[in-house]
Amino acid sequence: MNATKKYTEIVKLTASQLGFSFCGISQSTYLEEEAPKLENWLNNNYHGKMKYMENHFDVRLNPDLLVPNAKSVITLLYNYHTTHPHIDQAYKISKYAYNEDYHDVIKNKLKTYIEILQQNIGKINARGFTDSAPILERVWAKKSGVGWIGKNTLLINKQQGSFFFLAEIVLDVELDYDTELEKDYCGTDSVY
Numbered sequence: 587m588n589a590t591k592k593y594t595e596i597v598k599l600t601a602s603q604l605g606f607s608f609c610g611i612s613q614s615t616y617l618e619e620e621a622p623k624l625e626n627w628l629n630n631n632y633h634g635k636m637k638y639m640e641n642h643f644d645v646r647l648n649p650d651l652l653v654p655n656a657k658s659v660i661t662l663l664y665n666y667h668t669t670h671p672h673i674d675q676a677y678k679i680s681k682y683a684y685n686e687d688y689h690d691v692i693k694n695k696l697k698t699y700i701e702i703l704q705q706n707i708g709k710i711n712a713r714g715f716t717d718s719a720p721i722l723e724r725v726w727a728k729k730s731g732v733g734w735i736g737k738n739t740l741l742i743n744k745q746q747g748s749f750f751f752l753a754e755i756v757l758d759v760e761l762d763y764d765t766e767l768e769k770d771y772c773g774t775d776s777v778y
Contacts, residue, residue, distance in 0.1 A: 594762040596706045601662055604695050606753075607746055608663040610730025610764045614649040614656035614756060620725055621647050642720035652721065653713050653756040660757070661723075661730040663743060663750040664692055692716040692753050699755065712757035723752040731764040736772050744771060 594611065601609035624646060633639035649656040696714025704710055715721050724741045727733055733743040740748040 590760055590762055593707050593759055596703065597660055597761060600699055600702050601660075604699055605664070606662040606695075607665045607750060608732045608743060610661045610727065610732035611761050612659050612661070612726055612729035612731075612766075613763050614653075614659050616650075617647040617722060617725060620722060624722070646720045646722055649721070649756045652715075652719060653711055653758060655711070655758045656756050657758050657760045658756075658763070659726045659730065660755040660761075661727040661732055662753040662755070663727075663732055663746065664695070664753060665746060665750050692751060693718070696753060696755060700757075703757070703759075707759060710757055710759050712755055712759075714753065714755045716751060716753040721754055721756075723754060726754055727752055729766055731766050734767050734769070734771065742772070 597611065598609050624643065627633065628640055628643075645651045649659055693714070693716060696716065700710075700712045700714055703712060713719075715723075717723075724735055724739075727741045728735055733741045736742040736748070738748070741752065742748050743750065
C-alpha cells in the first residue's frame with residue numbers, strides 16, 4: 587500500500603473514531619472560480635452588518651495562506667441533532683443551541699485529530715477550523731463530495747440533511763481526494 591492511500595485510510599478512520607458523521611477530502615487549490623462570486627457577494631452587501639466578511643479576501647480563497655504548502659483540505663461533518671425536549675413553546679431555540687458550545691467541542695476534537703495524524707503520519711503542518719478562520723467551508727465541503735449547496739444556501743448531505751456543523755483541517759500532506767457530487771438533489775422546481 588502506498589503512503590497516500592495509507593494516510594487517507596488513517597484520516598477517514600480517525601474521523602469516524604472521533605464521532606464525525608462524514609469525512610471528505612479535496613485537493614488544496616486556489617479557489618479561482620469562487621473569487622468573482624465572493625467579490626460580487628461582498629460588493630452587493632449580501633453580508634449585511636457582518637463587516638468582518640470583507641477582511642482576508644485572499645485567505646478565503648487560498649488555503650496556502652492558512653497552512654503553507656497545503657496539499658489537502660479535510661472536511662468533517664459533526665451531527666448536532668438533539669432529542670432535548672423544547673421546555674417552553676413560547677419561543678424556539680435552534681437544535682444546535684441545546685448542546686455544549688460546538689466551537690469548544692469541535693475545536694477539542696480537531697486538536698485530538700491532528701495529534702493522531704501526527705502520531706501516525708509523522709511531522710505534518712496542519713490546522714483545524716470550525717467558524718474560526720476565513721475559509722469557505724461550504725465550498726470545500728462541496729468539493730470534497732460530502733454534500734451540495736441547496737436552495738436554502740446550506741450544505742446538504744444526502745443521508746443527514748443539514749443537521750451538522752462543518753469543520754476543516756488544512757494540511758501539507760497529499761491524500762486521495764474524493765469527488766464532488768455530480769448533481770444536487772433539490773430538484774429544479776421553484777419553491778415559490
